[in-house]
Amino acid sequence: MKILCVAEKPSIAKEVSKILSGGRFQVRNSQNKYIKNYDFKFSFPNQANCDVTMTSVAGHLINIDFPPSFQWGKCVPGKLFDAAVIEKVLKQDIFDNISKEARNSNKLMIWTDCDREGEYIGYEIFKAANKGNRQIEVGDIWRSKFSHLERNHVLRAANNPIKLDLKAVDAVSCRMEIDLRVGASFTRLLTEGLKSKSIIDKGDVASYGTCQFPTLGFVVDRYKRVKNFTPEQFWYIQVDLEKDDVKCNFNWTRGHFFDRLHVMNLYQECLKHKEGKIIKLEQRRTTNWRPLPLTTVELQKDCSSIFKMSAKDALGAAEKLYNRGFLSYPRTETDKFPASFDFKTIFGRQKSDPRWGNHATELFDNGYENPRAGKHDDNAHPPIHPVNYVNINELAADEKKVYEYVVRRFLACCCKDAVGQQTTATLKWGIELFTANGLMVTERNYLDVYPYKKWESSKQLPKFQQGDMVSIKNGVMKDGKTSPPNHMTEAELISLMDINGIGTDATIAEHIEKIVSRSYVVKQKKGKVEYIIPTPLGMGLIESFDKMHFDNISLSKPFLRKKLELSLDQISKGETTKETVLEDMKMLYRQAYSISNQNMVNLVDHCKTVIQANS
Amino acid sequence: MSRLNQIEDWQQYQDPNNVSVDRVNRSKRIIREVPIEEDGSNYNNNFNSSVYQPEVYKLLLRDFSNNYCYAYEYNDPLRFIRESREETFTPLKIKLGGRLRVKPGAKVINGVIYLDNSFCQYLGLIDQDKELTDNLNTGIVQRYIEILTEGLTS
Numbered sequence: 001m002k003i004l005c006v007a008e009k010p011s012i013a014k015e016v017s018k019i020l021s022g023g024r025f026q027v028r029n030s031q032n033k034y035i036k037n038y039d040f041k042f043s044f045p046n047q048a049n050c051d052v053t054m055t056s057v058a059g060h061l062i063n064i065d066f067p068p069s070f071q072w073g074k075c076v077p078g079k080l081f082d083a084a085v086i087e088k089v090l091k092q093d094i095f096d097n098i099s100k101e102a103r104n105s106n107k108l109m110i111w112t113d114c115d116r117e118g119e120y121i122g123y124e125i126f127k128a129a130n131k132g133n134r135q136i137e138v139g140d141i142w143r144s145k146f147s148h149l150e151r152n153h154v155l156r157a158a159n160n161p162i163k164l165d166l167k168a169v170d171a172v173s174c175r176m177e178i179d180l181r182v183g184a185s186f187t188r189l190l191t192e193g194l195k196s197k198s199i200i201d202k203g204d205v206a207s208y209g210t211c212q213f214p215t216l217g218f219v220v221d222r223y224k225r226v227k228n229f230t231p232e233q234f235w236y237i238q239v240d241l242e243k244d245d246v247k248c249n250f251n252w253t254r255g256h257f258f259d260r261l262h263v264m265n266l267y268q269e270c271l272k273h274k275e276g277k278i279i280k281l282e283q284r285r286t287t288n289w290r291p292l293p294l295t296t297v298e299l300q301k302d303c304s305s306i307f308k309m310s311a312k313d314a315l316g317a318a319e320k321l322y323n324r325g326f327l328s329y330p331r332t333e334t335d336k337f338p339a340s341f342d343f344k345t346i347f348g349r350q351k352s353d354p355r356w357g358n359h360a361t362e363l364f365d366n367g368y369e370n371p372r373a374g375k376h377d378d379n380a381h382p383p384i385h386p387v388n389y390v391n392i393n394e395l396a397a398d399e400k401k402v403y404e405y406v407v408r409r410f411l412a413c414c415c416k417d418a419v420g421q422q423t424t425a426t427l428k429w430g431i432e433l434f435t436a437n438g439l440m441v442t443e444r445n446y447l448d449v450y451p452y453k454k455w456e457s458s459k460q461l462p463k464f465q466q467g468d469m470v471s472i473k474n475g476v477m478k479d480g481k482t483s484p485p486n487h488m489t490e491a492e493l494i495s496l497m498d499i500n501g502i503g504t505d506a507t508i509a510e511h512i513e514k515i516v517s518r519s520y521v522v523k524q525k526k527g528k529v530e531y532i533i534p535t536p537l538g539m540g541l542i543e544s545f546d547k548m549h550f551d552n553i554s555l556s557k558p559f560l561r562k563k564l565e566l567s568l569d570q571i572s573k574g575e576t577t578k579e580t581v582l583e584d585m586k587m588l589y590r591q592a593y594s595i596s597n598q599n600m601v602n603l604v605d606h607c608k609t610v611i612q613a614n615s
Numbered sequence: 616m617s618r619l620n621q622i623e624d625w626q627q628y629q630d631p632n633n634v635s636v637d638r639v640n641r642s643k644r645i646i647r648e649v650p651i652e653e654d655g656s657n658y659n660n661n662f663n664s665s666v667y668q669p670e671v672y673k674l675l676l677r678d679f680s681n682n683y684c685y686a687y688e689y690n691d692p693l694r695f696i697r698e699s700r701e702e703t704f705t706p707l708k709i710k711l712g713g714r715l716r717v718k719p720g721a722k723v724i725n726g727v728i729y730l731d732n733s734f735c736q737y738l739g740l741i742d743q744d745k746e747l748t749d750n751l752n753t754g755i756v757q758r759y760i761e762i763l764t765e766g767l768t769s
Contacts (some may be wrong), residue, residue: 079723126707214636217636218636218637220638221635221636221637222635222638223644224635225635225637225638229619230619230767230768232617232618232767234621235618254671257671258616258617258618259673261685261725262671262687262727264725265725266724267722267727269724293746338679480616482619487640488637496636500636529740546633550632552632553632554632554633557632557633557634557636558636559632590765
């Protein structure tokens with residue numbers, strides 16, 4: 001029996017070969033200098049002593065495109081909504097290597113990443129293998145389910161293969177086709193239109209993407225909010241008390257009002273009383289929760305805000321660490337660990353580290369808390385966690401930060417929550433209520449291993465007694481003004497994209513990079529914080545599309561893309577079909593295209609006006 | 616609530632596809648802002664601005680003699696507004712122009728009435744006020760946005 005195993009990346013093929021062969025394998029070169037073929041023996045369930053060849057692809061093998069008669073300049077862009085779509089092999093030498101290796105194989109086993117994209121790449125691998133060996137059929141494919149390169153985990157994946165998920169394949173194929181048709185048609189229309197008025201240079205492209213524009217839209221909306229901000233006055237009442245030479249501020253429980261008359265009337269009522277009464281004195285235990293298990297989006301957000309690292313660099317570093325077996329698969333939406341998760345083994349591997357080893361030892365020797373369970377589970381991968389230990393001095397700069405962060409986050413997840421004593425005094429003045437708080441942190445717990453989070457004791461309250469009558473010498477009506485919001489940070493943009501369904505944990509970073517590389521936005525540092533600001537071109541594009549009177553849709557807002565993502569989920573669950581979703585989405589975008597095309601002159605003119613106004 | 620935030624609320628009813636999407640507001644459909652604390656780890660609950668804004672309804676009342684006065688919601692939330700299931704297609708929970716009986720003993724400060732549930736009774740829209748209620752409610756979204764915008768710049 002000969003089994004052909006194919007991984008998504010060369011590094012995964014090498015690591016899995018090492019594990020399955022116990023280090024006893026032969027290496028053969030392929031036509032592609034990065035792709036190696038590893039030969040070894042392995043006993044699969046019911047198939048003892050198999051000859052195995054493990055090789056890999058390097059990402060997608062096949063792309064979709066339009067036939068030559070529909071290339072740029074050969075047809076009007078609107079035709080692309082219904083043009084035929086052809087498949088193009090992206091990396092012929094890798095494709096041929098799989099076909100050749102499949103020729104003498106009885107079975108194909110897919111070792112791509114366990115996500116939707118990995119499922120689709122698995123299907124591309126099948127096509128290459130099937131070309132070389134027609135006996136290999138899609139229903140017979142073994143698919144390994146793994147999320148990191150720890151030995152026992154990989155062996156379990158090899159011994160428990162499942163089937164390729166063809167519904168996930170359909171979902172990705174649907175998304176690819178919509179992205180191609182919509183992206184190509186709008187990009188060509190937009191580029192030609194902007195070139196005709198010299199808004200962009202001859203060699204430039206003004207791209208449109210169903211995720212790209214909503215991503216840009218978030219940034220433009222924020223920019224406009226900052227630019228158009230008008231401060232507004234508000235009023236409130238505050239009481240300052242002093243006892244035993246300790247001062248404290250009591251805040252009005254009603255907060256603030258943008259209505260002077262209302263606050264003035266209530267303040268006037270208070271002033272009828274010279275004294276107030278401490279009506280409640282509460283001391284309660286309060287906790288500061290340890291972090292949730294780590295998802296990709298949280299990793300990107302935290303790396304952006306803590307290390308000022310771009311989402312792309314953070315994910316890139318995490319992927320390198322995963323490929324070398326140090327971290328689990330870094331593309332995950334899951335924020336709860338499975339019940340069977342072996343925490344102790346991981347603590348054990350981290351014990352020797354000079355920075356956090358003592359915390360790992362403590363958890364290993366004295367027990368740990370079960371991590372909090374979040375609400376998300378992609379049913380493919382556990383939260384990001386350390387797998388094997390590496391001394392961070394051996395890592396590159398970004399990898400060092402990401403590895404330390406992931407380990408500390410994992411250990412923090414398994415520690416107890418931090419504990420404090422919160423004292424709250426409630427003052428009644430007239431019929432108005434005011435409160436003052438004091439916090440004493442009593443047990444730091446997870447905070448000791450997780451320096452990224454701050455929770456500190458505040459100034460303590462004077463020693464009030466419940467029922468104390470206090471003279472109100474300093475009860476005042478104050479006013480303030482609202483302050484402008486900040487421009488968009490990358491961490492906030494990632495959150496907005498995630499919550500609004502723009503891109504996936506895996507592609508969010510790419511979309512942000514795309515709007516940077518297209519010069520739709522720039523990153524600007526102000527103090528220690530880096531903000532994302534739209535360029536005049538980015539402003540012009542969004543504002544001019546917002547001026548179009550589409551039929552109850554927007555091309556710059558997230559709603560349409562979110563609808564597509566929900567439909568893709570439905571395809572994956574078998575609740576609808578690829579064909580239905582394709583037709584629905586094509587119809588919506590075709591209408592928007594038609595309106596844009598008819599109003600292209602206005603769109604470009606408006607874009608030019610906005611660019612000039614913002615330059 | 617600040618005028619800017621109120622304008623955004625009203626704009627959602629004017630053109631839901633064209634509202635700003637960079638912040639969270641009360642809309643269930645749109646997530647427009649995800650505040651992140653300085654350490655990057657936690658969300659707080661105060662999504663809308665740098666100040667906490669409890670919502671208090673301020674009503675403009677007219678009596679049978681054509682006298683006008685303001686009334687504020689006071690102490691307990693006014694059920695006739697907050698629990699109304701009337702579909703208004705505006706951020707308001709009830710249509711304008713309904714009749715309200717203010718009972719003797721309601722608190723008055725500087726000519727402003729402070730209302731709680733025990734001192735008022737909502738009678739709803741009355742047929743004989745149809746002309747008034749139509750006037751008040753027709754085109755209300757655009758009108759409110761204009762009034763609020765004007766208030767911002769004045």
